[in-house]
Amino acid sequence: MIRVFSSADVWFIVMAVRWTLILSAIAFAGGALGGLTIALARTSHITVLRRCAAGFIQVFQGTPLLMQLFLVYFGLAVVGLPINPLLAAAVALTLHASAYLGEIWRGSIESVPSGQTEAATALSLSYADRMRHVILPQAMRIATAPTVGFLVQLIKGTSLASIIGFTELTRAGQIVNNATFKPFLVFGTVAILYFILCWPLSLLARRMETRMRRAITR
Structure with missing residues (x-):
């Protein structure tokens, strides 16, 4: 039975924002650890590490995120390891x-002038010390703007978790729409909430890029 779209439905959708933020935070934190490992492997002098990291990137950049969600959620169930939608979405x-x-x-690390590495090597710093005290601090400043920009894409990408039944913002909108059949109102509300989440981060990323560009041209 179709019912009226009410303030209770709006509140239900708004409350689902916390699950979008939780999933985004988990994925970003895990991705930061994994990304740093991949970046270090890609810039390593060890050929095997470089090739493994390059292969990992090609697989996960070359396949749709939706397919990755399906493979984690349904693939593990097929081999007898069923997991809940939140964990599957977080892993994917x-x-x-x-x-x-x-x-x-990786691009940020390689953009640090080679003279920095040569100077650190001349001071007899180990690889770990060179990365920790010389290369990574400079690389992270360069990477801040694109990293924030990617976070915006990651927040929007969590909407695909609705496909495997995880009740985040988009899934909450689908549930309400199925009960009220008011797609314009329901998904308009969902779109506004995504805009509120992503727009400030987009402005921040743009401002950081402008500031970095000015610093380079000085």
Whole structure:
């Protein structure tokens, strides 16, 4: 039976924002750890590590995120390891974020002038000390703007978790729409909430890019 779209439905959708943020935070934190590992492997002098990291990036950048969600959620169930939608979405999005952040940070590491590495080597710093004290601090400043930009894409990407039954913002909208059959009102509300989440981050990323560009041209 179709019912009226009410303030209770709006509140139900708004409350689902917290699950979108939780999933985004988990995926970004896991992706940051994985991305740093991938970036370091990609810039390593060890050929096997470089090739493994490059293969990982090609797989997860070359396949749709939706397919990755399906493979994690349904694939593990097929082999007798069923997991709940939140964990499946977190794993898939973490792997997805690791590939993209790894490539972003790899580019940032390689953009640090080679003279910095040569100077650190001349001071007899170990690889770990060179990365920790010389290369990574400079690379992270370069990577901040594109990293924030990717976070916007990651927040929007969590909407695909609705396909496997995880009740985040988009799934909450689908549930309400099925009961009220008011797609314009329901998904208009969902779109506004996504805009509120993503727009400030987009402005921040744009401002960081402008500031970095000015610093380079000085």
